[in-house]
Amino acid sequence: MQVSREEILHIANLAYLNLEENEIDSYILHLQDILGFANRVNNAPVENIDITIGSNEATNVFRKDEIKVFEDYESLLQNAVTREQNMFKIPKVL
């Protein structure tokens, strides 16, 4: 499984990560390793096995459509660096 330098930079960019030049090669190796393992799983014999969705065998875990108000919404804003009119204030986005 070959991972290119461009792919690593693209993924880092999507994840908002700044990679140092000397880190790129090591991530290439890490990711190749992971993809290699995924490939092994991909090649496992799965004929005659039913398709499962997700790793959990439970299905249909639902909630009733009933309102429960979370009273302490003040606490939800307590980590806001800047706050204005009960909202999180952030640098301007267009």
Next chain:
Amino acid sequence: MSREDYEIVIGLEVHAELSTNTKIFCSCPTKFGAEPNTQTCPICMAMPGTLPVLNEKVVEYAVKAGLATNCEISRDSKNDRKNYFYPDLPKAYQISQFDKPLCENGYIEIDTENGKKKIGLTRIHIEEDAGKLNHDEFGGGSLVDLNRAGVPLIEIVSEPDIRSSEETEKYLRKLKSILEYIEVSDCKMQEGSLRADVNVSVRKKGDTKLGTRTEMKNMNSFRSITRAIEYEVDRQIDVIKDGGKIEQETLRWDEVSGKTFPMRDKEDAQDYRYFPDPDLVAIKLSEEYIQNIKESLPELPESRKQRYLEDYRLSEKDANLITSSKYLSDLFEEAIQVCNNPKAVNNWIISDISRILNETEMEPVEIPFDAKQLGKLVILIDKGTISSSIGKKVLTELFENPRNPEEIIKEKGWIQISDEGAIKEVVLKILEENPQSIADYKGGKDKALGFLVGQAMKETKGKANPQMLNKMFLEELNK
């Protein structure tokens, strides 16, 4: 080459907010217009360690929407994470559905000049809405309100089957009315409960390959959608005519300038790295569950329309207008229950009520009076208690200060004069004042009668019974 040499290809992604009481993965209320961040909790604020639990109504409503639009319902479905960074998305992923949406392969029918046309639906899936960014005019920052984060949405994706802005509007109106009829969304465009992203491309007529498309966002009315499509089609044709190439990109429609602008980040082509959400389990729907929802579906606009054409002999145009809104259609049917005069109720709705709605830019749901009051108004005219011109005044009153029409006419002294003596008095007075009209009438000008009746109506402020006036004028003139 002119515009006629090109074919327009349009596909839509419509987001409809579901009218559930609570959010899709937590029990916060979803009411529109609450104080910022008061309808939030650790789950929709993406606090570490919280777990989403799917609202059963969201699945039910999405299946309902699928069944009402001829979709196949998936027996096995799941939720996936769509990853991207944006400040209105606190988890940095949106829980949506990728390869196993709840509904697939549907269609809805629209009426075109060339008859009925099927617009294919690729899929309907469930997902959560993002929060809202408010732009602070003075402080230079943006303000994040997460009340809307986690509000349930269905996304309805159409096939590229639409060929004009007119068809787009018809498709959207039809879809809106279906969602309103099955009561899964209130579809208020001005509140953002129904939003459309429009994919547009053009190709030379006869080409089988699709042209490169652009996606337009930020339209919140039928009018701006139509304008945006017209603008974008012209722009694309101009680019091609000049030998240029259309770039696949997302555009923002600007209502004020009437133009589209590229949104930033286009070089970061969409790469959402979807994967199954490990916090949620699979959705398995039984035949019985689907069957139950199928049986609970109410009558849809198309069927109501057929009924109106057959039972009430409405014209196609009138039936289309009334059934386009569930609210209008309910108003029509309930008013008929009261007055038993479908023709009259139809006339009120398609003429005066529609005109007032248009003039005031009101949605049918905002009509302040009820069907009983409308029915009573029709009865008062049918019984001859008021004339239809007074009826129009009563309707205006109903819009301004809705109450029982009987009260209105009593209060305003609008009861029709049907007393023979009183009418005769008016007739004689008008004849005396207008000798020329008498001469005109006798000279063969039938129009003079209309003038005299008009004068008598003016004299009585519209309260005289017009049939009686007519009859009595004729009697006097032919003496």
